[in-house]
Amino acid sequence: MPRMLDVSDEVRAEIGDEEAARLLAGESAPGSYDCTSCRTPGDPEQERTSTVLFIGDETAVLAFAHSTCLPSQVVQVTEEQLQGAVRAIGGAAEPEPAKVTPEQAVLGVTSGLVLIADELHPALVVEPTAPVARPGSLGAGDDFLPLLIEQGFMPLTELAAVPPALHGWSVLLAAGQLHAVLQPNPSGGRPVAWWQAHQPLQVTDGWRTAANKLQQVLMFAAPVGSIGRQPREDLLRDALDKAAANGKLVAAALPLAGI
Template sequence: MPRMLDVSDEVRAEIGDEEADRLLAGDNAPGSYDCTSCRTQGDSEQERTSTVLFIGDETAVLAFAHATCLPSQVVQVTEEQLQGAVRSITGDSAPAEPDRAAPEQAVLGVTSGLILIAGELHPALVVEPTGPIVRPGSTDIGDDFLPLLIEQGFMPVTQIESVPPVLHGWSVLLAMGQLHAVLQPGAGGGQPVAWWQAHQPLQVTEGWRAAANKHQQVLLFAAPVGSIGRQPREDLLRDALDKAAANGKLVASALPLAGT
């Protein structure tokens, strides 16, 4: 059955006309899917759906999103992030081609909010993948998201009582008042690369932006899939963070602010 899919020209150019036509005809497209942006379920038979192609250095993964959340587009991500997501879904260490990629891929979901610590509001980003993340090159079935971050310098958090230490080399890119990316050190001390990059620049509240400019840093909290969820209010987000910390499923660092 034909799907209500949007396939942008840039996505079509990457996957080819034949694959794009198969998707539009419903041959390779899912009916229901988890939106790669808001992580709630969508139905390409009932609502307009965007095709989103994530591209690393060697791997490409096709995902789907509500058209109201994201336009159809090509998104450049780090190869390590993309390879980990592919392996966590397929259990295979081989790169996935666009026309064989699973429709539901583990990507990093990011929520912004203000966190009260010692009587002061701090700008925070909460990162939770949409699925398990395994160590690059590993064939184990599990979730190495937190161990991988701890190896990068993030600190385990059991209680949110104080500001976590600064993780030098990492930064949060804010430009024109919008959130663009979380940057990590490049290989061999090279230029920083995007660890997470917004599909399109994310709006943040004036209060969040003011707090970021005041502190010149952003607190990044990360938890494995299923630990936080999409919380509609900051008080609920804080409750979810506290529970994840108490359960030993939270790491954090303060990242310097890049941009304004």
């Protein structure tokens, strides 16, 4: 039976026509696989399957995903992320600190489910550990929220509705783990990391299921001291509500990478 594989032009350009033909003919395609996004089993003979090529600094890994989870695409990652994904392929998440770039504030990123309009949404809550100054500024002010608003994030006064989608931004969920938040490349081309985990961030099964169902993640951001480390999702929601009421919360809906 022929494989129901999708090899995008982008992936084909990287692996070559010969390897693409071998995949489509079933010569090098897996008989079954664990979806690189939702981590549930897949069968290219029974359901449409996407080829996803992860490219690191030195190596590349071809993975497979349900077409309903991810389209066939090329994803640029760091070598460390790629090795983490390779290891992963073979509970509420704790915040994972990561430096965006040297000399910038450290961001704390927490994942959790947030109830909005009677539906649970996968969310990321971002809070720096110190004030974030505007690049090139010599002042000591905190421009974290203004900078995000300039990028298209919307200020919230309450969590009554899903925030609007932000074009060009996305969340990279690979091998069932959170790797990065991507933003448009100012120079054009593939998106670049706005935030990336030092190590892939574990998410709960419920969070991953909701992300793959809705094909998007809600990202909330607040200035230092507004949210704190919350051990439970109900406490996290309370902190978000308080930050919104105080005018210290912005948000956007970000699609899964490549969607």
